[in-house]
Amino acid sequence: MDSPSEDTKDSGKHTSGMALKYQGRKTSRANSEQRRRTILEAALRIVVRDGVRGVRHRAVAKEANVPLSATTYYFKDITDLITDTFTLFVEMGAEKFKAYWEESDSMLKMAMSELEPSNSGSRQVFAERIADLAIEYVLVQLREHCDYLIAERAFQQECLRNENLRPIAFSHQKFFLNSLEAFFSRIGSNHADIDAELFGSVILHVEYQGLIAGFEGDNLRKLRAMLKRQIELTLGIYH
Structure with a gap:
């Protein structure tokens, strides 16, 4: 799937007049933000392939090629991960x-x-x-x-x-x-x-x-x- 044109912002972002707020852990470093976005993009690919119910920490970590601890670090539970993926x-x-x-x-x-x-x-x-x-x-x-x-x-x-x-x-x-x-x-x-x-x-x-x-x-x-x-x-x- 296409990547967004700008980095994802956890504190909220206005996109064409819409205020979008991310629920997961806030990040301040560029490399951390990039990893977080990589995880969300991987989750989106799973949604396309397997549906929303296919989004699980372990499955997303494998799809994103990151350690399982990375997904649980940025998203405390599966609800936050799915919500931010939809955002x-x-x-x-x-x-x-x-x-x-x-x-x-x-x-x-x-x-x-x-x-x-x-x-x-x-x-x-x-x-x-x-x-x-x-x-x-x-x-x-x-x-x-x-x-x-x-x-x-x-x-x-x-x-x-x-x-x-x-x-x-x-x-x-x-x-x-x-x-x-x-x-x-x-x-x-x-x-x-x-x-x-x-x-x-x-x-x-x-x-x-x-x-x-x-x-x-x-x-x-x-x-x-x-x-x-x-x-x-x-x-x-x-x-």
Whole structure:
């Protein structure tokens, strides 16, 4: 999995507007911080391969190629280790989403400049372009960050059992939905928050379908049609 762009900070870090707080032992030396991050990245690989329940001190130490005493030094129990692994995951995801949103902003502005709310033909063209942007985002996720999507599903499932992870999950969801809400506000939605929830749910479903059924041929066309249809409904295009 990709590594975060900056060192993990135990005292808390703001990532794209989110305050992320790590639970494990605080570190002050760079080499200690690097070892701690190595352990968390190893735990993330285990989450992808074996699920959250596969994260155990001994398994993580082996995966990270560090002594068992290192994992127990930085994380007093398995709860702290899993919580900090999820925190790192959310931090990485926020940075990736922010980068993609910024790269797509120019294309979004171009599409919006041609949007005439009273013109159904204009709205149809806009829906096509936004569907293209959305499916491109999903395809990038599936092709380049498949491990991230698998880990996301694993953590979502674990949140049903582990209430300690839920605040982190809410932060993860909030950043994603805030970005979508800002988009729907820009195109004049009167219910941007609801539209963000609906479109976000469709994106998550499309990603899941891509993971289990593939994203080529007929399935790709179906995924794109789902995204386009949700945009059409949001814009009031019925046919």
